[in-house]
Amino acid sequence: MKIMFRKVTLLPVIVAVVFVFPGAGTAQEVSVDDTLHLTLDKALEIALSENPLIKVADKEIEKVDYSRKEAWAGLIPSISAEGSYSRNVKKPVLFLSEDMAGGLGGGSSTIEIGSDNSYSAAISAAMPLFNMSLFKSIQMTDVEMKSALESARQSRINMINEVKKAYYNCLLANDSYNVMFRSLQNARENYENIRRMFDQGAAAEYDVIRSEVQVRNLEPSLTEAKNGRKVSALMLKILLGIDSDIPLGFDENLEAFKELIEGMPSAPDQDLSNNSDIRQLDIQKLQLDKQFELTRAQRFPTLSAFINYQFQTQANHFRFDDYQWATPIVAGLQLQIPIFSGFSKRYQEKQVEVSMEQLKYQRENVERQVSVSVLNAYSSMEAAAQKIESARVAVRQAGRGYEISQARYQTGAGTLLELNDAEVALTQARLNLNQARFDFLTARAEYEKTLGTNLPEFAELPGSSEETGME
Template identity: 40%
Template sequence: MKSFSNQLPYIFVGLLLWCMPTGRVAAQTAAGSAEPSAPDTIILSEADVLRIALSENATVRVADLDVRKQAYARRAAQADLLPKVDVNGVYSRTLKKQVMYIDMPGFGSGDGIEVGRTHNTQATLNVTMPLISAQLWKNIAMTGEQLDLALEQARSSRIDLVATVRKAYLSVLLAQDSYAVFKRSYDNAQANYRNISAKYDQGLVAEYDKIRANVQVRNIEPNLLQAQNSVAIALWQLKVLMSMDVDTPIQLSGSLSDFKEEVYRGYFSADTVASSNSSLRQLDIQRRLAVSADKLNRYSFLPTLSLGGQYSYMLSNNEFKFWGDGRKWTPYSAVSLSLNIPIFNGGKRLHNVKQSSLAIRQIDIQRSHLEQSLRMGIKNQNNLLRTYMRKYVASEEAVRSAEKGYQIAEKRYQTGEGTLIELNDADVALLQAQLNYNQSIYDFMAAKAELDKMNGTGVPEDEGK
């Protein structure tokens, strides 16, 4: 039973590392102390990490460019209200002139009379402008709603990124704090081994104690290396989210224990309203777009009225010359009103209206389902927060008790009243308590980040407004 107790920290380590991203990197020897930061190492806080990610992450930048695209699309649609001015020129060479026959007294029928000239040139200025067009007006209004949708999608990308980056940031802190716990346990095991070796050389302890102390050190080394490896992998993943080169040296300030006050504050301030949820907002905007599209299809039954104007200069002659004697450019101008009344096009307009009506019903069903899913998800996250809060309180008390127990076991062993097995069991209990403490803070803060994502909150720039 005691042998199994000595294996508990390694079983717990395996479960912890299984929950985190794993991989292989070249790890340094576990016997050495943690390396100091290089002179060019960048020290980052959580606020710094979020700021860099929100400004450099590819997903956010693409979403921002999409907003700009929609803004230009709105301006392009509004330009249809303005007059369109075109200039065109036409040159034609007559290969065979038209023959005209005149049946009138005094005109012989004969072979007819050729009309027209060989070279014909025309330059025209055309101006058109819509006066009444319900479809055009509605289409312009829809571009504003499309811009709103692009803005909400950009906001959604920021919310998702903040939640992901926060959890990645917490994962790095968890890996670092776990490494620190294993390093402390490793240092304690080494110190015990040196102490026992000295006593063995003096004949005060049996060789079994020395062998067991050495085994304790060697058993911790693989887990310490794996914990060091997990820190490197977690940092890589965080750098990718920040669109930062993986070779850039960075170091995160603080530790998970810095969030212990936020655990209490976050628990009592947990929001249960999903009114700001980005998915719901996007569906609301999509419904407005669907309603506008339905009106646009209905407006296709209405007539349109447009104003047009034309001013032309024409030149016709039998020689390929544009200027000189006998070359006279003749002007021509006209103003027109064009009325278009749709009557029948095979039922296409009617079927388009039916399609758009069904699209509205589809969005209503999707929104109802999404709202129910969000209610369940938020309720589940609040239950998780309560559970993790209790785990945190229990683990905090466990750490205090385990630290006191280890100090007692260490003193008992030094005075000869306790055994090495008792000391090892106390170290195992302290290791487990510290790992549980770190894990409880990580679990709570990660669940809170997910809850903020569901509620559509948590973006620093929104919180500052």
């Protein structure tokens, strides 16, 4: 007997996590002796708190926040201090005219100035009063924060999608294992019944041999299904960031998502405003707008205030108590007006304008691709929903057919071949139903990911809507 059993396949993101974050298996502290019982919501909550990719995205928000604070610090007065000591190994001289030299009673035309030792110290403070470039730079960091928040949101959306698929893989593997286990039990019961009938002379030896072969053929399929459960569980553990030795228990099966399947939307959603790729492009448009304003702000004059407080003295000895210190104070305003820079600023503005046009075309293309992805995911959901209805009827009919074939064989009206065919049909119908449910749930996860609507409340970033300016 050949049972069509689909193997669980590894998701590409899992391999990436294994190589990039080899220590991801130690994040969740759960005793190996304890079973970690999971629901879909609990699995998502663990992944969003323990997965290294999510932590990297959150750290990026923290880094951009410090960058924003650094930009604001440009408005705060800056204070600096400096000091110096110099030794005049050979003092500078002042050249005198012959008349001045004669008036001083000497024939020399030079005179040494200064002292052997020279000391100076200064405290300076400066503060911008008007700097349009600085103001625009601060606004630019606000947009960078929006971009970081949206990147973190996108990481969560992608992680939720991967966790859902991995979780559904586990449920499919478990349900498929249960189907194969029931099929093997049925084959063993048939074998025992036929052997008793043979002992009583009511069945042929061929039927005993054939029923035993049926059991032997099913045992490898059950082993394969068991290995599929292990592989799918390992995939999920990596995404959750838990140790591979922790046993998992699932409090749900594919049938538990009956309401989600029956609640399929009547038509594909056309609102793409929450799609993360489109939102990122909109934020890039804001960045280009601010970059253009920043470039244009370089045409404005800048005005700053400063004050300088100095300590100065000179002496030919080191008797510090006898020093006389001079303390000049200088304060003022500094104005800089750009006049001409060789048209460089104009060319910079043109570059930004071209980038805006490129982004416009790119957004149109991405929007079309996202629309197609939504339609494809919805079509997959529709096809899977139809398969589910057909598979349900097939399971019900195959179950009834198996009961009839059992009764016919026990009364001598049916053959072993008929009984085996009925059992194979029932097993295949159950596997097809599980696969159809799995196909629908994975298509639904992809549909929600594309629309950007699959974020549960505990996955929302605090203040993300206010920061990004997007609802």
